[in-house]
Amino acid sequence: MANPYQLVWQYKLSISLIAAMVGFMASLSMSVVRSVNPKLAIPSPNLNQQERSNSQSLQINGLIGDQKEIYEKMLAYLAEEEAKRLTFSVPVQFQGKTIRSRVLKNNAKVIALTFDDGPSSQTTPQVLDILKRENIKATFFVVGKTVKNHPQLMKQIVAEGHAIGNHTWNHQYHQYSPSAAARELETTATLIHQLTGVKTALFRPPAGILDNGLVSYAQQKKYAVIMWSADSKDWQSRRITVPKLIDNALQDAQSGSIILLHDGGGDRSKTVEALPKLITKLKQGGYQFVTVPELLDMPD
Ligand SMILES: [Zn+2]
Incomplete structure (x- = not known):
């Protein structure tokens, strides 16, 4: 079954693409019309030559103006949609809060997979493929x-x-002063934004x-x-087996769960091996997959 959140996302993306194409086609067809038929506006027969010429240019300018306005609106719309897509904001009730899972309306069978410590040139492409x-x-x-090494x-x-x-x-565990936490x-936030x-x-x-x-700074900043x-x-890398890894994830997987996995920070070949099996088991259990922002947007 299609994931409703993916559908919404795909729908938004296709609307954007259609808008872009319409804008592009409109600009293209207008220039074609203008080049084929320079007398786009038909002047009224009782105007003198000067008035006719003024009238023509006014009407052509009017059309160009309208078309330009539509095109600019479309571009603005596209930019806005893209900015929305790239802003992973959270609803007000979660800003500055710590979240481990969601209690969802009707116990919706929805789950979020999360991958930490990447990107890694070895693991991340394999995870993305899966x-x-x-x-x-x-x-x-x-x-x-x-991130710096894998733009x-x-x-x-x-x-x-x-x-x-x-x-x-730096992914370290020691105590941070407020300025070091900042x-x-x-x-990290600046680099993510610059790159993506x-x-x-x-x-x-x-x-x-x-x-x-770190967390007190993050919460103060409404993360x-x-x-x-x-x-x-x-x-646990070397100490864990693939079946155990899958069992661990499934054991606590339920409606609104957030599952911890890693695509960086060491040898993650077992994660890569386990991932398709874990996904299959969850799909068999009737689960659909969402991102964390999507999970936070769901009704409780
Ligand atoms: Zn980590």
């Missing part, structure tokens, strides 16, 4: 110093419709540490602090 094949959108909590992957993540969250610049979040146009209001603290100064309710424990 998500594309499965027609699923997910959320990537990226680390600034890693193309960042662009790909966003172009393929996934959401982005801030996961600090640096961690702001440098994305503005994100999602923050995930490294290792889920809530009391070392939603996104934790998780189902931990695949793929971060």
